[in-house]
Structures are given as C-alpha cells and as structure tokens.
Amino acid sequence: MIKLDEQLTMLKELTDAKGIPGNEREVREVMKKYIAPFADEITYDGLGSLIAKKVGLADGPKVMLGGHLDEVGFMVTNIDDKGFIRFQTVGGWWGQVMLAQRVTIVTSKGETITGVIGSKPPHILSPEARKKPFDIKDMFIDIGATSKEEVTSWGVRPGDMIVPYFEFTVMKNEKFLLAKAWDNRIGCAIVIDVLKNLQKEQHPNIVYGVGAVQEEVGLRGAKTAAFTIEPDIGFALDVGTAGDTPGVTEKESLSKLGNGPQIIIYDASLVSHKGLREFVVNVAEELHIPYQFESIPGGGTDAGSIHLTKSGAPSIAITIATRYLHSNASIIHRDDYENTVTLLTELVKRLDVDAVNKIKFE
Known part of the structure; x- marks a missing residue:
C-alpha cells in the first residue's frame, strides 16, 4: 500500500x-x-x-x-412502494456510465446509506434491448429495502443528496491519481x-x-x-x-x-x-x-x-x-x-x- x-x-x-x-x-x-x-x-x-x-x-x-x-451527482425525488429510489441527476451525466454503479445517499441527519443503480442482467434482455442505451428517467437505486416504510424509517426522503462512491487511489504509476x-x-x-x-x-x-x-x-x-x-x-x-x-x-x-x-x-x-x-x-x-x-x-x-x-x-x-x-x-x-x-x-x-x-x- x-x-x-x-x-x-x-x-x-x-x-x-x-x-x-x-x-x-x-x-x-x-x-x-x-x-x-x-x-x-x-x-x-x-x-x-x-x-x-x-x-x-x-x-x-x-x-x-x-x-x-x-x-455531479443525484437527488432523491421519490420512493416507490417496494422501497426503490427514484432520482434526479444534478449536473451532466451520460446514462451509459451510470448503471450498476455504487452510490451513497446522505440523509438530512447526515447518515450515509449505500445503494446501487439497478440494471437488468443480459440474460433477460432481447438482442434489440442490448443495443439501446437505457434512459436515465427509467433508472432506480436499490438500497436493500423491502418497502417505502422501511426506507422512510431509515431517514431517506425527497431532496436527499446522492453521490457516486469511489475511494481515492494512487495507481501503479504513482503519477496517475484515480478518484x-x-x-x-x-x-x-x-x-x-x-x-x-x-x-x-x-x-x-x-x-x-x-x-x-x-x-x-x-x-x-x-x-x-x-x-x-x-x-x-x-x-x-x-x-x-x-x-x-x-x-x-x-x-x-x-x-x-x-x-x-x-x-x-x-x-x-x-x-x-x-x-x-x-x-x-x-x-x-x-x-x-x-x-x-x-x-x-x-x-x-x-x-x-x-x-x-x-x-x-x-x-x-x-x-x-x-x-x-x-x-x-x-x-x-x-x-x-x-x-x-x-x-x-x-x-x-x-x-x-x-x-x-x-x-x-x-
């Protein structure tokens, strides 16, 4: 290290x-x-x-x-009945870099909750679907909840900040810094x-x-x-x-x-x-x-x-x-x-x- x-x-x-x-x-x-x-x-x-x-x-x-x-990041806009998070981009994003990426939700109390932007496995995608970019408006975040009530009990609500997750890393060539x-x-x-x-x-x-x-x-x-x-x-x-x-x-x-x-x-x-x-x-x-x-x-x-x-x-x-x-x-x-x-x-x-x-x- x-x-x-x-x-x-x-x-x-x-x-x-x-x-x-x-x-x-x-x-x-x-x-x-x-x-x-x-x-x-x-x-x-x-x-x-x-x-x-x-x-x-x-x-x-x-x-x-x-x-x-x-x-650039995201903001919670809605929580559906099954506990999945709908969100708004804040700043410019290209949808193809977003799916299956880890994110962190920060609640109004400052607590952090880990989530992932959901994606379908290729096994159930048609050949046509695999070729098309997925629309950002249809994306959601999975935080491992089972219901809307569970999500709200964790303190998550519309307006909360969502940020990409990645830890600062010095690469093998130490001149290159990844973050x-x-x-x-x-x-x-x-x-x-x-x-x-x-x-x-x-x-x-x-x-x-x-x-x-x-x-x-x-x-x-x-x-x-x-x-x-x-x-x-x-x-x-x-x-x-x-x-x-x-x-x-x-x-x-x-x-x-x-x-x-x-x-x-x-x-x-x-x-x-x-x-x-x-x-x-x-x-x-x-x-x-x-x-x-x-x-x-x-x-x-x-x-x-x-x-x-x-x-x-x-x-x-x-x-x-x-x-x-x-x-x-x-x-x-x-x-x-x-x-x-x-x-x-x-x-x-x-x-x-x-x-x-x-x-x-x-």
Whole structure:
C-alpha cells in the first residue's frame, strides 16, 4: 500500500468528501481546514461559497482564484412502494456510465446509506434491448429495502443528496491519481496550494481563494462570490477533457495527461481575455512550465460568471486534463497539478497595478 504524503492526504480528503450542488458543506469544511492557515480572513457569500482572503499589498489589485466545491451527482425525488429510489441527476451525466454503479445517499441527519443503480442482467434482455442505451428517467437505486416504510424509517426522503462512491487511489504509476470528483476538487486543491506558496512570497495584490458552490448547475456560486469580491482579475481552476484515450479524436481534444495545464481559449461561457491569455502564456514560457491550449465548446467554467462581474473582470480558465469526466471515477496526472500550482503562484506574484492595467487594454 502506498503511503500518502501531505499533499496526497489533502487530495484524498477533498475527493472522498460528498457534495453535490446545493449540498457542499462537507467539502467546504475540508477546504476550510486546509486553507485557513494561509488566509488572513475566511468569509462566505450568501449561497455558501468559501472566500479566503490574503493581503499582499492592501491597495493592490484584487485577484480571484476560483475552484468549485460541488461534484455531479443525484437527488432523491421519490420512493416507490417496494422501497426503490427514484432520482434526479444534478449536473451532466451520460446514462451509459451510470448503471450498476455504487452510490451513497446522505440523509438530512447526515447518515450515509449505500445503494446501487439497478440494471437488468443480459440474460433477460432481447438482442434489440442490448443495443439501446437505457434512459436515465427509467433508472432506480436499490438500497436493500423491502418497502417505502422501511426506507422512510431509515431517514431517506425527497431532496436527499446522492453521490457516486469511489475511494481515492494512487495507481501503479504513482503519477496517475484515480478518484471521484476531480471535477472540481482539484481546482480547490490548487487554490489551497497557491495560498500556501504565497506565505513565503511577496505579492503586490489581494488574493481571494474561492471554493464556489453550484458550478455544475449554472456557474452560480462564482457569480455571487465574484459580486462579493469585485475582482480585477479572475482565474477559474477546473478540469478539462483529456484526448489521450482510445476513441477520443483530435477534433474533440488535443490534450494529454502530463503535458501541463490547459489554457482554455474558448468555452461556451467565455472567450478568454486576450491580454490575460498572453500574460499567462508569457509567464509559462519564461519559466519553462509546460502548457496546452484547449477549447471546450460544449461546456463552461466559473470564469464565465467571474468575467461578467460589475463592469467586467479579465478572466481565464486554467484546467487539468482529466480522463473519464462526470463518471464515478476519473484520472489526472500529478505533474499537471503541480505545474498548475507553480504557474498560478508565479502569475499572482507578477500581477501588480501596472500589469493589470496593461492586461485590461491589451
């Protein structure tokens, strides 16, 4: 068994924590535990996003580093007479990755109940049925109950959170890390480690490390957090699609695990700010930090909300290439994580008033 170092222990606690949109408390407490020693102040917006403030220069520009706390999951909507759970997806899911997967229901009292998304055995499926994807609306969760009354006696009720189950795992190649919820606990971890690095550095600005809520249902927490902060510059730290597995074409993604952070030039919520994009690229090249360009036409990041705050804030998304997004388990490369932390630390150190003014009018 691989012994976890301090950084891996943090990643395990973040990814093992349970938190779908609107139910981020457990994850927020983990993030607070790790980031509080490096922050001057911890506050929250009205939806529950965590905001860790660190002052370098009190009259310097305000720089927002945002990861989001929530993961894709499900919510209990109904319990049938036989004790099977009907549910609603919360965030984007592809039905083919869901059947027969283990899940955890969290009751209003905080108790956890194990279940599995039910599936028919192939023995009773017609040849035609085997070829068709199963509709999510027809899926159910089996928690080993015999009646609706038994389920309700266990404290389960509509609105309860359901999360995928998977334990954090360091793979045989120890650079490869397997876990649920890399989307987007890795962004939260980056924010924590950047603030940790800045303890030893002078930075000519005020940094706000954010763990935003409800990204997976419309970039909501980033909007309220950014309205609270009113940043001059915004970075969204998130995951992006890896293109290095069989079946993923170069038209879908060019990125490879281990080739550095992804600089997102375009997504459905944001055209990356030209001046900020050039600033990021120049710093990466100056320091010989590997990077990859990527676009995400079918999805957005919290930068989409941050850049529209007040009169506007130059923003960009910097992401980690990730395999098997929005499923029970996905894979990242540790070098990409560490290079992203280094890049963001160095960017913050250079974002003084002159640099921000130049970026705005590039």
